[in-house]
Amino acid sequence: MNRPEPHRVGWTLLLGLLGIILAGCQSNPEPRHGQAFVMGTLVEITGIGVSQATFTQATGAAFRDMRAIHDALTPVASDNALAAFNRRATRQWTPLEDPLRSLLPRALSVQRASGNAFNPHLGRLVGLWGFREPPFPDGPPKQAAVKALLAAGAGDRALRLRRSDGLEARLTRPGAALDVGGIAKGLALDRAARILRQNGVSDALINAGGDLRALGRRGDRPWRIGIRNPRDRDAVMAVVALEPGEAIVTSGDYERTFQHDDRRYHHLLDPATGRPARAARQATVLGPRATEADAWSTALFVAGSDGLDRLGPTQPGLVIDGAGNAHANLVMRSRLDWQSQKVPAP
Amino acid sequence: MTAFLRFLREATTPADRLVLAAAWTGMVILAATAWSAPAGQEVVVIVAGEEVRRLDLDREQRITVDGRQGSTELRVADGGVRFTHAPCSAKRCVRSGWQHRAGASAACVPNKVMVRVAGTSEQGWDAVNY
Numbered sequence: 172m173n174r175p176e177p178h179r180v181g182w183t184l185l186l187g188l189l190g191i192i193l194a195g196c197q198s199n200p201e202p203r204h205g206q207a208f209v210m211g212t213l214v215e216i217t218g219i220g221v222s223q224a225t226f227t228q229a230t231g232a233a234f235r236d237m238r239a240i241h242d243a244l245t246p247v248a249s250d251n252a253l254a255a256f257n258r259r260a261t262r263q264w265t266p267l268e269d270p271l272r273s274l275l276p277r278a279l280s281v282q283r284a285s286g287n288a289f290n291p292h293l294g295r296l297v298g299l300w301g302f303r304e305p306p307f308p309d310g311p312p313k314q315a316a317v318k319a320l321l322a323a324g325a326g327d328r329a330l331r332l333r334r335s336d337g338l339e340a341r342l343t344r345p346g347a348a349l350d351v352g353g354i355a356k357g358l359a360l361d362r363a364a365r366i367l368r369q370n371g372v373s374d375a376l377i378n379a380g381g382d383l384r385a386l387g388r389r390g391d392r393p394w395r396i397g398i399r400n401p402r403d404r405d406a407v408m409a410v411v412a413l414e415p416g417e418a419i420v421t422s423g424d425y426e427r428t429f430q431h432d433d434r435r436y437h438h439l440l441d442p443a444t445g446r447p448a449r450a451a452r453q454a455t456v457l458g459p460r461a462t463e464a465d466a467w468s469t470a471l472f473v474a475g476s477d478g479l480d481r482l483g484p485t486q487p488g489l490v491i492d493g494a495g496n497a498h499a500n501l502v503m504r505s506r507l508d509w510q511s512q513k514v515p516a517p
Numbered sequence: 518m519t520a521f522l523r524f525l526r527e528a529t530t531p532a533d534r535l536v537l538a539a540a541w542t543g544m545v546i547l548a549a550t551a552w553s554a555p556a557g558q559e560v561v562v563i564v565a566g567e568e569v570r571r572l573d574l575d576r577e578q579r580i581t582v583d584g585r586q587g588s589t590e591l592r593v594a595d596g597g598v599r600f601t602h603a604p605c606s607a608k609r610c611v612r613s614g615w616q617h618r619a620g621a622s623a624a625c626v627p628n629k630v631m632v633r634v635a636g637t638s639e640q641g642w643d644a645v646n647y
Contacts, residue, residue, distance in 0.1 A: 204633070205564045205566075206631060206633075208565070208566070208624070208629045208631075211624070212623040212626055213626060214633055215633075215644075217643070217644075221615075237572060247524055299564065305605075305606050305607040305627075306606040306607060307607075367566055376643055376644060378644045381645065381647040382646070383644055383646055389643060393643045394643050394644075395641060395643050396642055396643065396644055396645070396646050397641075397644070397645045397646065398645075398646050398647075399645050399647040400569055401644065402630075404613070404647070405613070405614070407642065407645060410641055410642050419646050420646075421646050421647055423647060435580035453647075455646065472642075499627060
């Protein structure tokens with residue numbers, strides 16, 4: 172039998188060692204971070220396996236697009252696309268331009284599927300409650316004012332779409348005014364993901380104030396996301412691994428709040444009552460598009476655990492109800508790595 | 518084991534074994550420095566998207582950084598960082614409390630000041646959804 176040539180074996184072993192070392196480096200590549208204050212929140216993008224120059228250029232483009240969406244859709248401005256639509260749409264059909272053109276059909280679709288639990292035209296009610304921007308008020312509005320807006324159709328299904336030369340929309344009730352705060356951040360996440368891909372970033376995590384969309388993977392493993400306990404901001408209830416391209420969006424009663432007479436009031440209004448919804452503390456939805464996941468998380472929050480039936484069997488959903496109990500559909504249960512001792516697993 | 522050592526002795530020259538020993542030593546050092554480094558030793562302070570400072574989390578200190586609306590005060594103690602004063606009206610940044618975990622962040626959105634504990638989370642997730 173021929174003995175292996177000593178030098179060859181030695182170098183083979185050495186190269187093998189180097190391979191192991193390099194494989195270890197590959198499995199945990201150095202992340203790159205970009206951040207901007209956009210859409211009233213902090214947006215962080217983490218990229219993997221991309222040069223700093225490519226990453227900076229791609230995130231810059233993504234942040235610019237997010238700013239454009241915010242500028243067009245913020246309910247605070249009086250001279251943007253949203254304000255222009257609201258001035259006309261209760262009286263006449265109004266041609267839609269982007270981003271409303273891509274947003275409204277999807278908003279209407281979730282509104283229908285959720286049985287109006289997601290309602291994209293609660294603008295007057297949100298304004299009445301003072302939740303458009305901080306500082307938030309010290310107390311709730313008069314119930315008579317809420318009732319008056321409901322009587323004017325503020326919580327009804329009032330959005331209509333039609334195609335003529337392009338897409339047109341109108342609002343059929345005088346109490347309705349478009350407020351797309353429950354879906355616009357999702358659209359911004361989806362478009363940011365597309366822009367990053369177009370600019371050479373294939374593995375990234377976009378985090379817009381706690382709502383996230385993944386691109387690809389984090390090296391040799393998926394992006395892993397902790398879902399926060401709604402009553403303990405330092406605690407994570409469960410961890411979920413995102414599929415490449417998947418989004419995770421949560422709505423909770425701890426954002427945009429004020430206290431009055433020992434009661435917490437939050438900005439997620441129930442279209443049926445015109446008041447903060449009380450069926451859930453938190454609702455989380457996973458999906459291939461952040462736009463729909465965003466709208467569905469609001470719908471699920473408003474509807475509570477009953478809303479899981481409307482969400483359907485294929486889209487993962489998790490609800491922490493008003494009493495603090497966890498409910499999830501089957502497909503979500505299979506995805507959750509439950510960690511909380513305080514909240515029993517669904 | 519003995520058979521493997523005998524094979525190694527027969528299949529390599531002393532020079533090979535020297536190179537292998539050096540490579541193993543290098544790998545051990547790499548593992549000790551890169552893979553076992555304690556996470557969360559530094560906090561990165563970012564204003565309007567630009568990194569302005571890095572602070573040692575082991576050194577107790579208070580610093581003030583200027584943002585869009587005014588001065589924000591940060592406190593570093595016990596391996597963590599927190600906002601202690603901010604010019605914003607909602608004070609959500611101050612209420613967000615201490616950030617210890619590597620990868621954890623907090624921000625004052627109106628003043629455009631952000632802190633992020635450097636490193637990768639050792640707790641099994643890359644970001645928190647809320």
